Amino acid sequence: MNTLTTAGSSNVRVRRIEPLPSPSALVAELPCNASLTEHIQRSREEVRAVLNGLDDRLLVVVGPCSIHDTEAGLEYANLLAGAASQHREDLLIVMRAYFEKPRTTIGWKGLINDPHLDGTHDIGAGLRAARGFLHNVGELGLPVGTEFLEPISPQYVADLVSWGAIGARTTESQIHRQLASGLSMPVGFKNGTDGGLSVALDACSAAGSPQAFLGVDDDGSAALVSTSGNPDTHLILRGGSDGPNYSETHVAAASARLAASGLNERLIVDASHANSGKDHRRQAEVARELATTVEHSDAIAGVMLESFLVEGAQKLDVAASGELVYGQSVTDACMGWGVTASVLGDLARGSRRRRGVVDRDRSELSL
Numbered sequence: 001m002n003t004l005t006t007a008g009s010s011n012v013r014v015r016r017i018e019p020l021p022s023p024s025a026l027v028a029e030l031p032c033n034a035s036l037t038e039h040i041q042r043s044r045e046e047v048r049a050v051l052n053g054l055d056d057r058l059l060v061v062v063g064p065c066s067i068h069d070t071e072a073g074l075e076y077a078n079l080l081a082g083a084a085s086q087h088r089e090d091l092l093i094v095m096r097a098y099f100e101k102p103r104t105t106i107g108w109k110g111l112i113n114d115p116h117l118d119g120t121h122d123i124g125a126g127l128r129a130a131r132g133f134l135h136n137v138g139e140l141g142l143p144v145g146t147e148f149l150e151p152i153s154p155q156y157v158a159d160l161v162s163w164g165a166i167g168a169r170t171t172e173s174q175i176h177r178q179l180a181s182g183l184s185m186p187v188g189f190k191n192g193t194d195g196g197l198s199v200a201l202d203a204c205s206a207a208g209s210p211q212a213f214l215g216v217d218d219d220g221s222a223a224l225v226s227t228s229g230n231p232d233t234h235l236i237l238r239g240g241s242d243g244p245n246y247s248e249t250h251v252a253a254a255s256a257r258l259a260a261s262g263l264n265e266r267l268i269v270d271a272s273h274a275n276s277g278k279d280h281r282r283q284a285e286v287a288r289e290l291a292t293t294v295e296h297s298d299a300i301a302g303v304m305l306e307s308f309l310v311e312g313a314q315k316l317d318v319a320a321s322g323e324l325v326y327g328q329s330v331t332d333a334c335m336g337w338g339v340t341a342s343v344l345g346d347l348a349r350g351s352r353r354r355r356g357v358v359d360r361d362r363s364e365l366s367l
């Protein structure tokens with residue numbers, strides 16, 4: 001149903017306006033039951049404790065650049081749940097499940113915006129698919145992290161999310177800082193695409209403060225939203241057009257700036273994006289370097305990795321209905337599962353050494 005009014009000077013360039021289900025209607029279809037609620041609350045607390053240094057594990061946010069096929073995403077989630085359990089003493093693993101993609105210019109904007117990958121933009125189905133996916137991954141006992149891009153979509157899915165990110169292209173946006181101030185989970189801000197840290201530091205301060213802004217309520221009606229501020233904001237280093245920023249020197253300098261600004265000096269390092277030049281092979285090398293840095297850097301609370309079942313990326317042409325390779329990214333290139341499993345092992349070893357736990361591999365070797 002098109003509810004567009006074109007009278008006079010309004011909506012001159014709008015083609016259609018179609019109603020969507022309200023957040024409360026979608027939540028009622030797929031409610032967050034008591035055990036899921038308990039899991040989400042507990043995992044948010046765990047993420048918070050790691051970020052604040054109260055839990056000495058390393059947070060690892062790992063998963064596809066974007067979820068475009070929920071079946072392949074769930075197969076990946078099952079593998080990751082196994083790794084999360086294997087490394088639970090050393091790593092707090094959160095699955096990266098991104099449904100909204102910020103684009104440099106144009107391109108597929110993610111499962112919520114275009115779930116059929118064909119330019120039909122069935123956002124109602126996209127919201128339902130994203131919520132269903134989060135529900136299924138939550139049932140596996142795996143916490144999920146996502147990027148929040150649209151200011152309205154969190155009302156449909158945020159109750160199932162344990163960690164949130166604001167991307168490099170929106171960290172400077174007041175709308176996204178306001179949104180983060182009201183989100184119920186810890187939220188990381190990426191540094192700017194130019195590599196600048198100031199925008200992310202400003203974002204952490206703004207999102208940590210109470211805000212009042214325009215939003216929607218659970219019934220989808222326009223509403224004034226007043227927030228208390230998010231005390232769990234933090235920085236994510238993702239490199240920039242001025243080069244990577246994952247080295248120990250970069251991390252120490254960023255941490256010192258955070259401390260000087262009265263912000264959490266512990267941060268997350270993204271091994272992908274401008275820290276790897278979007279090259280999945282380079283990403284694995286960066287991640288292994290980070291595993292070594294972690295051993296003697298308390299500033300690194302977490303690491304982000306882009307990983308899927310099959311390595312690399314494939315081109316998505318929304319106009320052509322070509323076959324897609326199952327389990328391979330349609331946005332940025334990802335590490336394949338085999339390399340990911342080995343990188344997780346290295347990160348677990350780095351975390352274990354930082355925690356001062358005797359490394360069995362090493363002590364056995366020295367016997």
Ligand SMILES: O=C[C@H](O)[C@H](O)COP(=O)(O)O
Nearest residue numbers: 101102103104105107331332
């Ligand atoms: O992580 C994803 C991409 O890096 C980001 O969405 C920008 O992608 P683009 O430059 O291909 O549009």
Ligand SMILES: C=C(OP(=O)(O)O)C(=O)O
Nearest residue numbers: 102167168169190238273
């Ligand atoms: C878009 C992303 O990253 P960035 O904002 O750092 O480009 C992402 O993590 O998917």
